[in-house]
Amino acid sequence: MVTSTESQLLTHTTELRAQVELIVNSTWVSDVHTHLFPPEFNTFCLYGIDELLTYHYLTAETFRSARVSYDEFWRMPKTQQADLVWKTLFVENIPTSEAARGIISVLDVLGLDTRAENLKEARAFFASQNPSEHIEQVFDIARVSGVVMTNDPLDEAEGQIWNNGVELDHRFKSSLRLDRLLSRRDVGTNVAELRRFLDRWIERMRPVYMGVSLPANFQFPAEDTRDRLLREVVLPTAKEHGLALTLMVGVRRRVNPNLREAGDGVGKADVTAVERMCGEYPDVKFLATFLSRENQHELCVAARKFNNLMPFGCWWFLNNPSIVSEITRERLELLGTSFIPQHSDARVLEQLIYKWKHARKEIADALCDTYEQLLLSGRALTADEISRDVNRMFSGNCREWIGSV
Numbered sequence: 001m002v003t004s005t006e007s008q009l010l011t012h013t014t015e016l017r018a019q020v021e022l023i024v025n026s027t028w029v030s031d032v033h034t035h036l037f038p039p040e041f042n043t044f045c046l047y048g049i050d051e052l053l054t055y056h057y058l059t060a061e062t063f064r065s066a067r068v069s070y071d072e073f074w075r076m077p078k079t080q081q082a083d084l085v086w087k088t089l090f091v092e093n094i095p096t097s098e099a100a101r102g103i104i105s106v107l108d109v110l111g112l113d114t115r116a117e118n119l120k121e122a123r124a125f126f127a128s129q130n131p132s133e134h135i136e137q138v139f140d141i142a143r144v145s146g147v148v149m150t151n152d153p154l155d156e157a158e159g160q161i162w163n164n165g166v167e168l169d170h171r172f173k174s175s176l177r178l179d180r181l182l183s184r185r186d187v188g189t190n191v192a193e194l195r196r197f198l199d200r201w202i203e204r205m206r207p208v209y210m211g212v213s214l215p216a217n218f219q220f221p222a223e224d225t226r227d228r229l230l231r232e233v234v235l236p237t238a239k240e241h242g243l244a245l246t247l248m249v250g251v252r253r254r255v256n257p258n259l260r261e262a263g264d265g266v267g268k269a270d271v272t273a274v275e276r277m278c279g280e281y282p283d284v285k286f287l288a289t290f291l292s293r294e295n296q297h298e299l300c301v302a303a304r305k306f307n308n309l310m311p312f313g314c315w316w317f318l319n320n321p322s323i324v325s326e327i328t329r330e331r332l333e334l335l336g337t338s339f340i341p342q343h344s345d346a347r348v349l350e351q352l353i354y355k356w357k358h359a360r361k362e363i364a365d366a367l368c369d370t371y372e373q374l375l376l377s378g379r380a381l382t383a384d385e386i387s388r389d390v391n392r393m394f395s396g397n398c399r400e401w402i403g404s405v
């Protein structure tokens with residue numbers, strides 16, 4: 001039982017651990033990168049068991065165990081795909097992977113049968129939810145104060161919704177995703193027109209940052225169109241509007257196109273490219289995450305050199321407990337609390353529940369060990385001080401870079 005008051009020194013490890021767990025589990029978090037949308041975005045807003053089970057992390061795993069051809073699978077209606085994923089990964093196998101265990105955590109938290117033979121009960125549960133109450137409930141359970149969406153003005157359907165003047169739920173903040181813009185093969189003649197394009201969308205969307213995912217072979221400087229677009233369009237716009245630029249580096253797109261959304265892979269990138277950008281643009285704030293485990297130490301060292309660089313999240317293939325634990329500990333050792341430990345990357349609403357539950361566990365464990373070492377070195381700490389650290393990592397660093405989420 002936790003008996004100490006907030007300002008009392010915690011000098012025993014059991015008491016210290018109990019406090020850390022309590023604080024990490026109860027502190028509200030700002031989720032800096034997701035693919036979630038509020039109901040106003042119609043079919044972009046995904047929730048429920050069929051969406052959860054057809055998440056691309058799980059379809060990739062299903063193809064490893066079910067003897068189904070790509071064509072057969074993609075021809076199935078979504079409910080049938082979800083049935084197959086459930087049967088394959090949850091009934092015929094024990095759901096040991098992180099993405100599969102995530103489903104179990106969601107079902108368990110919502111009071112649903114985690115050993116069900118089929119999806120009948122789960123489907124009935126989600127169908128009976130009132131959408132806005134359900135969103136409220138999920139944000140509350142996950143203790144997420146707000147999420148940053150990924151918004152693409154060049155997506156026709158999404159662009160139309162923005163153009164119709166959609167009113168945003170305050171928990172959903174927008175970010176301007178630049179992948180399509182930055183993968184143009186030529187700048188064209190009119191850089192000014194591209195800058196006006198960004199200005200217009202910044203005005204319309206009010207994004208909290210601009211973001212881009214970059215391939216493993218990304219270089220800066222480089223003699224290519226992307227470099228020109230970054231220097232002449234994106235970076236001046238970021239500076240002018242005081243908007244941070246988010247760099248997500250290390251993806252190898254369409255390694256297996258048959259897997260569709262699940263077909264991307266990972267590659268080790270060159271962190272010095274980001275270092276150079278931070279050095280050349282000291283007035284721009286950068287958020288960066290790298291997909292390869294091999295880049296994590298270098299990213300921490302780069303952040304020690306450039307205080308306009310904020311490492312964030314354990315992205316995609318790194319979002320597994322063993323790797324989250326390792327990366328979080330490395331960051332604490334090299335950066336103190338000046339980083340954003342995790343983002344959910346959720347695409348389906350209820351993923352917030354498991355992604356944050358699992359992340360909090362690893363972050364709490366890493367912090368417990370860190371503080372225990374500190375205690376052994378001769379510095380006790382208080383619950384207030386722990387709260388200050390956790391708040392900084394869960395929302396303070398985010399607020400400093402992109403404002404309140």
Ligand code: RAT
Pocket residue numbers: 035150213248261316345347
């Ligand atoms: O983690 C994912 O869901 C990936 O498919 C990507 O969307 C990635 O997070 C990205 O934003 O490019």
Ligand code: ZN
Pocket residue numbers: 033034035150345
């Ligand atoms: Zn993402």
